[in-house]
Amino acid sequence: MKRLKSMMAMGTVCAALAWPAFGQTVKVTPLGGIDGEFCPQDRALVFEDPNGTRVLYDPGRTVAGAGDPRLGKIDIILVSHMHGDHVGNAHSKAPNSGTCEAPDMSVSALPNSSAVNIALAKKAKIVTGSDMPSFFAAKLRANGGNPADSLLARFGGSVTLNGIRIATVTAMHSNGLDPDYIGGELGKAMKDAGIWGDVGLATGYVVRFSNGLVVYLSGDTGITADQERVVRDLYHARLAVMNIGDGFTTGPAEAAFVINELVKPAAVIASHANEVGTVGGKVRPGSKTEAFMKAAKVPVHIPLSGKTMEFDGAGKCVGGC
Ligand SMILES: [Zn+2]
Numbered sequence: 633m634k635r636l637k638s639m640m641a642m643g644t645v646c647a648a649l650a651w652p653a654f655g656q657t658v659k660v661t662p663l664g665g666i667d668g669e670f671c672p673q674d675r676a677l678v679f680e681d682p683n684g685t686r687v688l689y690d691p692g693r694t695v696a697g698a699g700d701p702r703l704g705k706i707d708i709i710l711v712s713h714m715h716g717d718h719v720g721n722a723h724s725k726a727p728n729s730g731t732c733e734a735p736d737m738s739v740s741a742l743p744n745s746s747a748v749n750i751a752l753a754k755k756a757k758i759v760t761g762s763d764m765p766s767f768f769a770a771k772l773r774a775n776g777g778n779p780a781d782s783l784l785a786r787f788g789g790s791v792t793l794n795g796i797r798i799a800t801v802t803a804m805h806s807n808g809l810d811p812d813y814i815g816g817e818l819g820k821a822m823k824d825a826g827i828w829g830d831v832g833l834a835t836g837y838v839v840r841f842s843n844g845l846v847v848y849l850s851g852d853t854g855i856t857a858d859q860e861r862v863v864r865d866l867y868h869a870r871l872a873v874m875n876i877g878d879g880f881t882t883g884p885a886e887a888a889f890v891i892n893e894l895v896k897p898a899a900v901i902a903s904h905a906n907e908v909g910t911v912g913g914k915v916r917p918g919s920k921t922e923a924f925m926k927a928a929k930v931p932v933h934i935p936l937s938g939k940t941m942e943f944d945g946a947g948k949c950v951g952g953c
Contacts (some may be wrong), residue, residue, distance in 0.1 A: 652654065655694025656682035657842040657942040657950060663702050664937030665694045665735035666728055668823055669910035670902070670921065673735050674935060675718060676701070677873065677901075681841045681855070685794040688756070689837070689849055689873070692748045692939070693737045696726050697747075702938070707880045708793055710745050712851030713807045714764065715832035719844035723812065727937075732908050743815045744771055752777045759791055761800030762832030766810065767912045787835070795842040801862055805834035818920035819945045838867040844945035848872040852881045859894040861890040864939065870947025872897040875904035884920045887926030898947030899931045910934060 656680060664674035675692035687708045688695075693716070695703065711719050722737045723746050730736035741749060742931065749772040751758050758768045758781065769779035784793045791800035808828025811819040822912035823827065836851040848859075861867050872895050875881040881904060882890060891900050902909070902924055907920035913936055925932040933941055933953050942951035 633902075636692060655812060657944055658682065658841045658845050658847075659828075659841060659942050660935075661702075661940045662935035662937050663688075663691075663695050663700070663727075664935065665724065666732045667934050668913045668940045669732045669911075670905065670915075670934050670936055671732040671735055672906050672908060673717060673893050674776045674937065677935065678706070678902075679839070679841070679847070681796055681904070682843050683689075683792070683795055685796055687796065687839070688731055688750065690851075691720045691723075691750055693720055693723050693746075694727075695720065695746060695750070696724045696729075697739060698749045699764065702727060703750065703754070706750060708796070709747055709751050709756050709758045709766075710798065710837055710839075710849065711758065711764065711794065711834060712803060712849065713805060714809045714831055715807075715852070716766070716810065718768055718852070721812065732911075740814045743819075746930045748772065748775070751781060751939065755781070757781045757783055757793060759785055759793070759798050761786045761835040764807075764808065764831045764835075767813075769829050773811075777923075786842050793832075797840040799838045800835040800865065801838055801848075802833040802856045802858040803836040803851040803854050805854070807831055807834040807851040817824075825906050826924065832914075836863075838863060838869055839876065840867075845943055845947060846870050847848050847947075848874075850874050850881075853896070854882055855886055859890050864895050869895055870898045870945075871943055872900045874900050874924075876902050876908035876920055878920060880904075880907070884924035886925055887924055888929075892927075892929045897930060899933060899943070899949055900928060901933045901935055902943075903935060904913070910936065 663676040665671040724736040768782035772778040811822035837849040876887040
């Protein structure tokens, strides 16, 4: 009996070791244009690992530059691709300036981008795939930062920082670098010719946090077979952040197909709707956001700016949803 008890105790210890950070949650806080709403330009999310590491995904135009008080400590910045609404070519003067329909984006972040300015201010690492790391390294160097803070995770590879594993995955999209980030004679000549700089393919991410939660960040993408073969079959993503805006990316029906038939996560956060998604914090009737919620077969969480959601290792929202 005594032996059985000690074996059971050992079993408990083993189970605890096998389940990393059991019971701990990843906190997800949207940094959108207007508190409590889901607005057209909203992309930015901060993921806080149980170990305190904070990851900023696609700062876009709603983070009010490096001085935005909502940022707090930022350790890692992820940029899915170089379009201005993701890397941040402009931003608001302060959180909640303008309206949900027309958020203020009057402050230019050119030629650096908000991602670079935030990385410099926070001494954060920028992890990107494709050919984007050399762009970020050059910008960091040119502004007195450390070029080694720009790290590569190209398709099929990953980097692990502070116990968080970051991989990039296919995104079917374009990824031209606006010549405004280049400037000078070359930038002007490119602009006149209508040519954008080549920084490789656009990407999505799969991020594994220290509590075991695996999150798929779609970036701007169409439907790809990798969403099934890689994101689901290899990485087993349990939470997805899915772009639903149509026109530039999958629309609500296509995004729901990706979630229902390909990735099959436990839950999804809608993103990049390019519309007023909520009014008074409630999903607007007739919106793309509503259409996506109706079409998806798993719980859809709406990223209301400033409202923190908490997810367990299995992708279940256990707080704030
Ligand atoms: Zn976009």
